[in-house]
Amino acid sequence: MKTLTIFWIFVFGLILSSSSALGQHPSEAVKRGFSVIGVWRYQGGEEKAMEIHFLADHKAIFKGGYAFYNAAKWYFNPATAELRLIVPKMKQDDFKLFNQWTNTGLKINLKEKTIVYTLRDARLCFMGYFFEKEKK
Known part of the structure; x- marks a missing residue:
């Protein structure tokens, strides 16, 4: 079942990759005045x-799933729209799931346990699930 789930995540990822938030070129909307702080929901x-939950003190808290990864850290560069998510409790095998997204601009650093997103809009993929930032 897990293999089938990963397969479908991969297939949908290929379909969505051209318009996903993981692309290499951030939009002007994300670059100008965008804040990562807030609740991102699947x-x-x-x-x-x-x-x-991306908190102002650069902590990322998972709720409703993946709480065993708490607490993660995040850093955002508005000039490049690059979001770095550092997940110290994530095992190296868990990072393998992210390899399917590297062709869309996502990068992983196993040594630092970091996932690097280039945001095009307020949407990111974590462990195969798309999280969108809640609008206020």
């Missing part, structure tokens, strides 16, 4: 709804 579907 609405649910294949799994129950989940959230990533």
Whole structure:
């Protein structure tokens, strides 16, 4: 079942990669005045709804799923729209899932346990699930 799930994540990833938030060229909207701080939500579907809370003190807290990775850290460069998510509790094998997204601009650093996103909009993929930033 897990293999089938990973397969479908990969297939949908290929379909969505041309318009996903993981692309290499950030939009002007993300570059100008964009803040990562807030709640990012996976609405649910294949799994129950989940959230990533990006806090002002650069902590990222997972709720509703992946809480065993708490607490992560994040850093955002608005000039490049690059979001670095450092997940110290993530095992190296868990990072393998992200390898399928590297062709879309996502990078991983196993040594530093870091996932690097280049945001095009307020959307990111974590462990195969798309999280979108809640609008205020």
